[in-house]
Amino acid sequence: MKDQVGGNHKRARFQALCQSLRPDLLRFAFWLSRDRALAEDVVQETMLRAWKAQDSLLDEAAVKPWFLTIIRREYARSFERKRFATVDIDELVAQEEPMLAAAEEQNLAELRAALFRLPDEYREPLVLQVLMGFSTAEIARELGLTGAAVLTRLFRARKQLRVLCGEDTSLDPPE
Amino acid sequence: MIDCTRYRQAMLAQPHDADPALREHRESCRDCNLFTERLLRFESGLERALRVALPDAAGEVVPLRARSPPRRRSFRTGWQAWAAGVLMALMVAGGLWLGVPGSSLAADVATHMQEEPQAWRRTDLPVPSAALQSVLRDSHLRLAAGLGIVSYANSCGFRGHKVPHLVIQTESGPVTVMVLVHEHARKPVQFDEQGYRGVIVPVAGHGSLAVLTQGPDTDLGTIEQIAHRVQGAIVWTQEPS
Numbered sequence: 382m383k384d385q386v387g388g389n390h391k392r393a394r395f396q397a398l399c400q401s402l403r404p405d406l407l408r409f410a411f412w413l414s415r416d417r418a419l420a421e422d423v424v425q426e427t428m429l430r431a432w433k434a435q436d437s438l439l440d441e442a443a444v445k446p447w448f449l450t451i452i453r454r455e456y457a458r459s460f461e462r463k464r465f466a467t468v469d470i471d472e473l474v475a476q477e478e479p480m481l482a483a484a485e486e487q488n489l490a491e492l493r494a495a496l497f498r499l500p501d502e503y504r505e506p507l508v509l510q511v512l513m514g515f516s517t518a519e520i521a522r523e524l525g526l527t528g529a530a531v532l533t534r535l536f537r538a539r540k541q542l543r544v545l546c547g548e549d550t551s552l553d554p555p556e
Numbered sequence: 557m558i559d560c561t562r563y564r565q566a567m568l569a570q571p572h573d574a575d576p577a578l579r580e581h582r583e584s585c586r587d588c589n590l591f592t593e594r595l596l597r598f599e600s601g602l603e604r605a606l607r608v609a610l611p612d613a614a615g616e617v618v619p620l621r622a623r624s625p626p627r628r629r630s631f632r633t634g635w636q637a638w639a640a641g642v643l644m645a646l647m648v649a650g651g652l653w654l655g656v657p658g659s660s661l662a663a664d665v666a667t668h669m670q671e672e673p674q675a676w677r678r679t680d681l682p683v684p685s686a687a688l689q690s691v692l693r694d695s696h697l698r699l700a701a702g703l704g705i706v707s708y709a710n711s712c713g714f715r716g717h718k719v720p721h722l723v724i725q726t727e728s729g730p731v732t733v734m735v736l737v738h739e740h741a742r743k744p745v746q747f748d749e750q751g752y753r754g755v756i757v758p759v760a761g762h763g764s765l766a767v768l769t770q771g772p773d774t775d776l777g778t779i780e781q782i783a784h785r786v787q788g789a790i791v792w793t794q795e796p797s
Binding site for chain 1: 560561564565566568569570571587588590591594595598599601602603604605606607608742743
């Protein structure tokens with residue numbers, strides 16, 4: 382009886398955790414894959430794996446990085462399962478147009494299309510920093526990079542993004 | 557001493573970096589101040605751009621998922637079936653949730669400001685003490701003396717909670733403070749949104765505090781100083797969560 386109550390409590394906690402994190406995880410997976418359907422698949426698979434492996438989550442404060450690590454692995458696995466064709470960015474942008482469009486602001490749609498055009502190595506740390514609120518050290522840990530390498534990538538990401546968006550870059554520093 | 561190139565490189569990597577050396581440089585350099593303002597505006601757009609609203613109704617989930625080849629799974633045990641149930645619930649709940657356009661905390665604060673424009677007037681008339689106490693009491697806090705005239709106090713609905721919305725008359729004009737006990741910020745964030753400029757600062761155990769001004773006249777350094785003053789003046793009457 383006591384075990385059952387404990388089990389129910391654990392399930393409820395896990396469910397609440399998943400529910401609160403799922404929107405951001407979906408967004409992260411979307412920006413990682415630039416494919417909404419694939420993002421849905423990856424997050425669904427991630428939730429299942431997380432449920433099975435929940436005992437390995439020792440610190441609940443670290444739950445976000447824990448989920449993100451599973452998402453990144455699961456995304457990498459999707460490459461093993463399928464052989465993807467060469468990516469045509471214009472095609473990707475057209476395919477995900479409903480996701481990228483922001484009726485309220487044309488600028489946002491352009492910014493989203495520009496994000497699609499950023500190389501993965503720049504887009505991913507940027508998404509981790511801006512969307513997920515990760516510190517440089519956390520990004521470095523997640524991506525297996527040094528702190529300096531992360532900062533360089535973040536710098537280049539914004540620099541390229543600003544050019545792609547036609548921002549006034551007259552005051553931007555050289556590389 | 558940091559130079560302009562180093563400053564801008566650092567800011568492009570971490571626009572919300574609160575390093576005092578960076579702040580010192582920004583305050584002494586007009587071009588870098590201008591650069592920062594443009595960058596923060598861009599950053600605010602970037603944050604909103606990343607928070608895509610998945611235009612998903614619950615019913616759409618199935619056809620979308622059908623795009624990928626179905627995977628065979630056998631649900632032999634109770635917990636697996638339960639996990640699948642949770643997932644289905646999350647798909648539905650998440651789909652509905654994501655149908656609402658996503659926005660950042662700063663954007664939501666700025667949007668809320670537009671609902672109460674009358675709060676921004678310059679005045680030397682304080683809000684009646686009883687009204688102020690009532691607003692503060694609901695959120696388990698009080699304000700120490702010396703903060704300045706509180707000219708507006710209201711318990712506002714914000715992201716599903718009642719939060720104190722105060723306006724304090726400062727030497728820089730009216731400054732709005734929203735005490736966001738339910739919004740946890742990991743680090744201080746500066747923002748420039750919809751004509752409002754301000755900061756969101758974490759408050760240990762009590763969520764966060766949004767402090768903002770209207771228009772471009774007050775620099776972010778001054779707003780940060782005001783935020784620290786406000787933070788110092790808040791006396792919590794309930795233990796941190």
